[in-house]
Amino acid sequence: MLNGVELRLALRTLPFLDARSDLPEGMLDLRQGPHAKLLVWHPDAIDRIFRSDRRLLHPGSNSLMPLFGAGSLLWADGERHAAYRRALGPPLRGKRLTVYEGLISRITHEALDELSAGSLVALPAWSRRIALRVVAAIVLGAANDTVLVPFTRWIDRALGSRRRTLAYRYLRGGLPRSSAELDRSLIRQAKVHRGGLPPTLAAVMLSGEGPLGKVDDEELRDQLVSLLFAGHETTASATAWTLYHLARDRQLTAAVRAEIEAAGDGGADAGRVPLLQAVIQEALRLAPPVTVAENRTLTEDTELLGRTLPAGTTLTPSIYLAHRRRDSFADPRRFDPARFLDTKASPQRYLPFGGGSRHCLGSGLAQLEIRMITAAVLGRLDWECVNPRAAVPELRGHAMAPSAKLRMRVTGCRA
């Protein structure tokens, strides 16, 4: 049963949070008693959580667990979690990311080929389609519609409407699991592409070697849906916000375009496009695609911000509220990429990818994608936002994206 605070948070999430963004204590009791739960966003509390992360438990979200399965690495702990990070971390980091540049470019340009002067583009859905194709290619080895179409339908049914999501969660016993048929297709697809280079993430998990050892079909299914979901909703949302903010500011667009042209690598190298990277960071600050990091449960009594919290207390870091603190960001509701140009924000104040031992595994890939998609769009199109009033955040589960109604109109093609 939800109490009054939890109910208000569930039903009116963003207004509820906005009304509390100036609370200096940066911590809010959601539930008291033996299973106490707190929302935390004070930088000292976030710092403490991330530093002691390995000693905490990560029980996962009640809403998402039925969707992605109990075996998902998103809420694995201990050795199994460490093994997943050792196996999947390296292919998603540093120089290894360069092997994905070709496929990001190809998939983006295919989507752009379908547009011409006058085309109307539903921006959130458009960027979701591209991001899903990219992550599907990396995880499964191919962007096959026989899998992606039912996958998208399933996610939209579960998370596409806030009311429906809440009805599933609180009235119908939980969010709907994927169909057995979709699960079978995902597993089949994962096994078909095992021999390619670079190895898909599915092939890494199926190798039977390395830190993971054997992964059975049930566990594999949970990781496939977790990676496909975590790897596309978030990236798509940040891409849509980045493109929207650029479309609203001609001067900024011209400066970013000049920077991308001078870099000559389609936005691949972050170091060569600092202004674009700052725009992306600011988009991630103002509308973090993931509003809360994973739950953390204390395993021992802990002093936090002058309170003693008993073992068993669950802390949910609010990324949304951390990014809106006035003592972290001057005029926090204003879009201002300049704040990221010469300054590096500290990880306890700026945490779009979470932190500690659960720091997002795909943060490098996501930013590479956002830069490359933005560079391709700016290189090929001029477009304008038809309905800027729709540029308001909407929740899809814990993910936050621009309203599905947000539309762009192509005003001219450049190449």
Ligand code: HEM
């Ligand atoms: C802009 C895009 C993205 C954002 C904002 C984002 C954000 C996050 C956040 C906030 C977490 C939780 C971290 C914590 O609790 O401390 C997370 C975890 C995770 N993300 Fe991302 N993510 C993005 C893209 C991706 C991509 C592209 C992938 C995969 C290809 C991915 C895979 C994961 C995984 C596997 C975890 C779980 C890590 C763990 O529990 O050890 N994410 N992400």
